[in-house]
Amino acid sequence: MKSQILFLTFICSLLATSVIAQETQSDYEIQKEFKQQYAQFEDKLETVSSPDKAEKLITSIKDFDQKFEDHSKLLNKALHPKTYEQKMKALKRSSVVTKERLTTISQQTKKLDELQTQLASYKTDMNRLNKKNDSLQEAMAKSIKSEKKLSGMLKEYRRNLEKRDDLILAFIDSMVVAYQQMDLEALQDLENIDKKSRIKSNGDALEMIHDISAENLEVLEKNANKLRLQDYMRMAEVQQQFEMMWTRLGDKIQEVYDGENAEMLAKEVERNISQWNQKLKTQTFAALHDTLSDNEVTVDEFKNSTQFYNSLSSYLNKQIKQSKENGSKANFKKFEQFQEFWNRVEMQWSSNFVDSGIIGESDMATLNARVDTWARHAKPNSNNMLVYLLGASVLLAVTLGVMLIREKKTG
């Protein structure tokens, strides 16, 4: 009992002391405490590193306001020429801005983490495909005598290259999505807050872009004899997307990269892209000529878009003239063979042709019109007439024969 009374007395004296301590704060101490706490909040807002902590800080600032608003008149004097209300408003606004900024940073970090995972996965897949292609190339070199085996391997090799291109396109999509929405200022803030080096994944991004551009150049250089026109068309699309991505986001990717060799890597990427583009064009024209030859379309040599247009244009003009003069079956066959090639160009690759600079849009339209003209004259109409006349003659002969037999019978 005695101990309980003692305990209660202790609690009461504690409470009384705290009340006294609270009540006996002087004006000077009130304004000093306010200024100190205000400065602490400003410091915390500078260094807070997560949206959750910023939210807690907002709540603390509200409590801080409630604690001091009774002293606003005194504080107006202490804070002159600013007022208590102005100071609190500024602090609250700053806390909200900080929270929003941290939320953006947090989202950015999340996106970068996702990108890092994706990049790691792309890198693994890419390495796997590259290894497979290397071993296929080796195997192809060994089994050069067995044509059937070689053909199967070549098909697989080309399929792998296709998969690789799909992977690059997926990588480009990921990069575009991640970097387009990336706020460089937010990243800088994140770096300032966490004192971390720049996110590793971004370093990977520039290195990976560099590696892809170099590898693609290598693929073109090593495989000129194994690739077909459809491979080049797919590759042209990849190249265009890749170049577009680099033009739009290259500076940002370089800016974000933390390595000392950023500028060198970026320059090499640009050089690789340019060479990739040039090599792709040269090899595409060669493959185009091969494809035309395979379809028994004999055209003059061409190495650039003007020569290609001129060559195809003169071939068409020649064929149209021949069809007009003498629309033979042989000519029609030539037309069919050409049409088979041209239909594919029109249906599948027209945009690739135009986008990769193989041919201009208006030249493409001109060639289309010429092909249509050839189509109108290629049909061997005269031969059909003969067939119809022959048919009609046979029919007439049969009819006359039947009539003659009937006449004889009745006679």
Added chain:
Amino acid sequence: MKSTIYTYVVSVVLSVILFMGCKSSMVIEKVDYSQSIESVITPNEDGLVKDIQRGLTFNIKPLQYAETQDTSEITTKQVRYIRGQEGYYYITAPNYKNVYVMAPEKGKLQLKEKLAVSESGIEKPALNQRASHVQLLSRTSGDSWKLYPEKAKKNSSQIVKKEGN
């Protein structure tokens, strides 16, 4: 001759009186000198109290001597003062037994009143500006006094009631 001198002297005296009457005619009434928040200053080793914000510099030695009868070294670690509505400075320091009401004069502060507040001295004093007076507060005990230029009046309650700012 005597009357001429008399007339001359009277006219000179009258002129002087008239001239003096015209000289200091402008007075601004109802001036409020009250300082919102007390100044808390640490004196330097020579006892000099420099309040840069308020543009006031004085030496604490005379006040310290009045309190301790010793100025061989500066024992006053902190000086707290506030200017009242009438323009007097209320000066005290930790462990001082008195609050000194000082009237500002040309180049000096003249003691107007020495207000005795505690026989043992106040360990943590503070001065607050209030509407009609200056409040002296003991931050340790919660005791408070109403200070006027001529007197100090202790509040009856041990716990200081909240007074308006």
